[in-house]
Amino acid sequence: xxxxxxxxxxxxxxxxxxxxxxxxxxxxxxxxxxxxxxxxxxxxxxxxxxxxxxxxxxxxxxxxxxxxxxxxxxxxxxxxxxxxxxxxxxxxxxxxxxxxxxxxxxxxxxxxxxxxxxxxxxxxxxxxxxxxxxxxxxxxxxxxxxxxxxxxxxxxxxxxxxxxx
Numbered sequence: 644x645x646x647x648x649x650x651x652x653x654x655x656x657x658x659x660x661x662x663x664x665x666x667x668x669x670x671x672x673x674x675x676x677x678x679x680x681x682x683x684x685x686x687x688x689x690x691x692x693x694x695x696x697x698x699x700x701x702x703x704x705x706x707x708x709x710x711x712x713x714x715x716x717x718x719x720x721x722x723x724x725x726x727x728x729x730x731x732x733x734x735x736x737x738x739x740x741x742x743x744x745x746x747x748x749x750x751x752x753x754x755x756x757x758x759x760x761x762x763x764x765x766x767x768x769x770x771x772x773x774x775x776x777x778x779x780x781x782x783x784x785x786x787x788x789x790x791x792x793x794x795x796x797x798x799x800x801x802x803x804x805x806x807x808x
Contacts, residue, residue, distance in 0.1 A: 671746045671792075675757055675785060678792040683739045683763075689722040691715055699786060699793040706799040721807060729770055735807050736773065739763040749787075757785040757792065765807055778803040 678697050685693020695715060702711045709717070725734035743760040761781040766773040784796040 671755065671757065671787070672744045675744055675746070675759060675792045676741050678785075679739055679741050679759075679761060683737050686718070686735075686737045687733075689718075689733050691718040691722065694718055696791075697793055699788065699795040702794055702796070704797045704799055706797075725807060727768055727770075730768075732768070734767055735776070736766050736768055737763060738766075755787040757787075759783050759785065765804075767807070776804045777801070777806050 682694050682697035685691070685696070695711060695718075698711050698714060700711065702714070703709070704714075707713075721735065722733065726732065727734050740762045741759045742762065744757060745759070746755060746757040749755045759782075761783055763779050763781060764775060765777040767776045778801075780800045780802055782798045782800075783794045785792045786795050787793075
């Protein structure tokens, strides 16, 4: 029994160490993609804190005039109000593809910065079917804070449909 527990503990430690090494050696572009994926996953799982974790404290979307507090309110509203009448689950699902990522290394004490284009799509779920309700292009500016990439400014342009209600 002792050997089994020791083996399990060793595997857990190796898994965490391996994950830390992968994160340490990942490129800035990869880390930025992970940050966006984490936000989208948080939206899809109705986790406001996961969405907000990708936004800097002074975040501002210049197109809508939305700051971090407004994003929190919009997420809370959607997560509690937008329910599929059949499944009673969250009505929307999102997808996002970052592209055109340009990273600028900071000099001295300046943090690294990046700009990216994000193609985001929001779908309304009806049972197993999904219908596109909103497609946007987001031009996002990121800053690296404490090893994490966060969006500081964004400009949003609607390509199709309208935002979820």
